[in-house]
Amino acid sequence: MIRRSLLKLANPQLLALIGVLLINWLLFPNFFRVTWQDGRFFGSLIDVLNRGAPVAILAVGMVGVIATKGVDLSVGAVMAVAGAVAATMVVAGYPAPIAVVAALVVGLLCGLWNGILVAILDIQPIIATLVLMVAGRGIAQLITEGFIVTFTDPVLIYIGTGSFLGFPMAAVIALVLMIVVTLVVRRTAIGLFIEAVGVNRAAASLAGIRSRMLLLLVYSLSGLCAAIAGIIVAGDIRGADANNAGLWLELDAILAVVIGGTSLLGGRFSVPLAVVGALIIQAMNTGILVSGFPPEFNLIVKAGLIFIVLVIQSPLASRLAPPRFKPVAKAAAK
Amino acid sequence: MNRSLRPLVATALIFAIAYALAVMQFPSMFSTRVLGNFLTDNAFLGIAAVGMTFVILSGGIDLSVGAVIGFTGVLVAVLISWAGIHPLLAFAIALIVAGAFGGIMGLAIHFLQVPAFIVTLAGMFLARGGASVITRDSVPINHEFYSWISDLTIRLPGGGRLSVIGLTMVAIFIIGALVAHRTKFGSYVYALGGNPVSASLMGVPVARTTVAIYALSSVLAALSGIVFSLYTSAGYPLAAVGVELDAISAVVIGGTLLTGGYGFVLGTFIGVMLLGLVQTYIIFDGTLSSWWTKIVIGILLFLFIVLQRLIFVASAPGEKTSKA
Numbered sequence: 001m002i003r004r005s006l007l008k009l010a011n012p013q014l015l016a017l018i019g020v021l022l023i024n025w026l027l028f029p030n031f032f033r034v035t036w037q038d039g040r041f042f043g044s045l046i047d048v049l050n051r052g053a054p055v056a057i058l059a060v061g062m063v064g065v066i067a068t069k070g071v072d073l074s075v076g077a078v079m080a081v082a083g084a085v086a087a088t089m090v091v092a093g094y095p096a097p098i099a100v101v102a103a104l105v106v107g108l109l110c111g112l113w114n115g116i117l118v119a120i121l122d123i124q125p126i127i128a129t130l131v132l133m134v135a136g137r138g139i140a141q142l143i144t145e146g147f148i149v150t151f152t153d154p155v156l157i158y159i160g161t162g163s164f165l166g167f168p169m170a171a172v173i174a175l176v177l178m179i180v181v182t183l184v185v186r187r188t189a190i191g192l193f194i195e196a197v198g199v200n201r202a203a204a205s206l207a208g209i210r211s212r213m214l215l216l217l218v219y220s221l222s223g224l225c226a227a228i229a230g231i232i233v234a235g236d237i238r239g240a241d242a243n244n245a246g247l248w249l250e251l252d253a254i255l256a257v258v259i260g261g262t263s264l265l266g267g268r269f270s271v272p273l274a275v276v277g278a279l280i281i282q283a284m285n286t287g288i289l290v291s292g293f294p295p296e297f298n299l300i301v302k303a304g305l306i307f308i309v310l311v312i313q314s315p316l317a318s319r320l321a322p323p324r325f326k327p328v329a330k331a332a333a334k
Numbered sequence: 335m336n337r338s339l340r341p342l343v344a345t346a347l348i349f350a351i352a353y354a355l356a357v358m359q360f361p362s363m364f365s366t367r368v369l370g371n372f373l374t375d376n377a378f379l380g381i382a383a384v385g386m387t388f389v390i391l392s393g394g395i396d397l398s399v400g401a402v403i404g405f406t407g408v409l410v411a412v413l414i415s416w417a418g419i420h421p422l423l424a425f426a427i428a429l430i431v432a433g434a435f436g437g438i439m440g441l442a443i444h445f446l447q448v449p450a451f452i453v454t455l456a457g458m459f460l461a462r463g464g465a466s467v468i469t470r471d472s473v474p475i476n477h478e479f480y481s482w483i484s485d486l487t488i489r490l491p492g493g494g495r496l497s498v499i500g501l502t503m504v505a506i507f508i509i510g511a512l513v514a515h516r517t518k519f520g521s522y523v524y525a526l527g528g529n530p531v532s533a534s535l536m537g538v539p540v541a542r543t544t545v546a547i548y549a550l551s552s553v554l555a556a557l558s559g560i561v562f563s564l565y566t567s568a569g570y571p572l573a574a575v576g577v578e579l580d581a582i583s584a585v586v587i588g589g590t591l592l593t594g595g596y597g598f599v600l601g602t603f604i605g606v607m608l609l610g611l612v613q614t615y616i617i618f619d620g621t622l623s624s625w626w627t628k629i630v631i632g633i634l635l636f637l638f639i640v641l642q643r644l645i646f647v648a649s650a651p652g653e654k655t656s657k658a
Contacts, residue, residue, distance in 0.1 A: 122643065123643060135628055137628055138628030138629035141625035146623055258452065297466075299459040300467065303457070306452065310442070310456075314448060
């Protein structure tokens, strides 16, 4: 039993993460040095956890959506909206908990809107979520009235930059969220239902799964996760920047989910591995920064990464692969 | 009326009404000067949107358009300003590079059997990253050819002028419409968008057509990048961020069905003009902030998607159009 769970740990994603971290260590010998200072840990490794948290949180929400054969392009814009709501409300004098709850509710409603378009109006997910991706930043700017709203509220700042037991608050939130969502989908039948809808929505509905309800649920979760990430990012910079908060993060979140082995064609997903995918992306970001390459270099590395994952997931690879891997690869091909 | 014509008619009506309302409020909007600028200011978007129309007609999507525009601008600027190559040769190099780039994306989409959006997403990262690696600054272009082109305008009565780039866009739209509706390639594209399986059973060369569609989209994006560099006289790696979204919006508002198979290249032209009208109106008004553009485009996009859905459900009773 223990041996089996150990074997399970040795999957390609974790090996890739360890590989990237080792390369970082070779480029930057102090990479693994973690020090204790002012009641919290400091070091590049902690930085990877902290900076990777928003994408990891988005990825947790995105996993469910992609597992139903969909995609949510609006998460970056929803982050901006949620950050704008939270910041504007604390500046207007509301207590922080109410502002946070309001931002979460707004995120949930944005997700629900996407869900209604996809589940009830039967619109392709990529286009349905495009509406909010285009309009969302405009709405965020409408809320902040075009300014970058800065705040000094200690609670919001704590969510973005505080520490819990020495670890960055953002990373702790991401970890808790990952565990809760994993337990909910894997300890109940919801995960199975999501996979069923992803493989064949019509068949799943015929088998008695309420696929509309399920789609509303996964898109709402994605909106909620985006709102959490938006509050963290706003707390981190102590302000809501409607133009730049979460810009292009939807693409990173999709990439994290794909690296995590979730099939873009639906039907197979893993929440923890998507979080590992987010950490791989962030470890590469940090590595490229500390080794002095221009940050744009990262885009090329990401493009290469997508290509490698696609080749591995493709039916072409399953034909070439040894028979042992065939069932897995075939599931991906569906 | 042919059901696939209805979205087009709806778009044309909305444009006519919106323009009439705008003219009633600001009579000066009805002038050759504003109309000429309409064409010039939206030329790069329009050219990219023609390529996007073909991609969406075939049932795909191309997210790399904006990045290819940025990359082409930088490539052309660097070739002209640093390497001293004649602009026309630089244009040819850029178009060939973009054609190869799009072709490779088409190959990946067909042979790896993966969704187009993720392949073109990788293409977007690659083009944007490539442009930033060449240079991170804006590269100005000072060549007599550029100033010659920008001076070359047709004066219209009433102070308006038609620029070369505006006319280029109109020409591309006409050629695009002819290719889509009057050639074998065009009918292959429609067939592929209607149903790829039956298209391939009917003998449509799916692989060749897919590669050609994405190559065409990238070549037009590169042409759009060239037009953009003529418009701004510079190449900047972060230019035209998000233009792919505007292009998709223009195509959808222009009445092309997102599921592929139905649509008109000329509808996209009206879509581009409608987006241009929203922007021009907000500039004329002066009190509305520019972020209203995004909200209005989002609302239009939503209205047209729902409209398409309703038309499809109403005109095809009993037929399940869901792709699930």
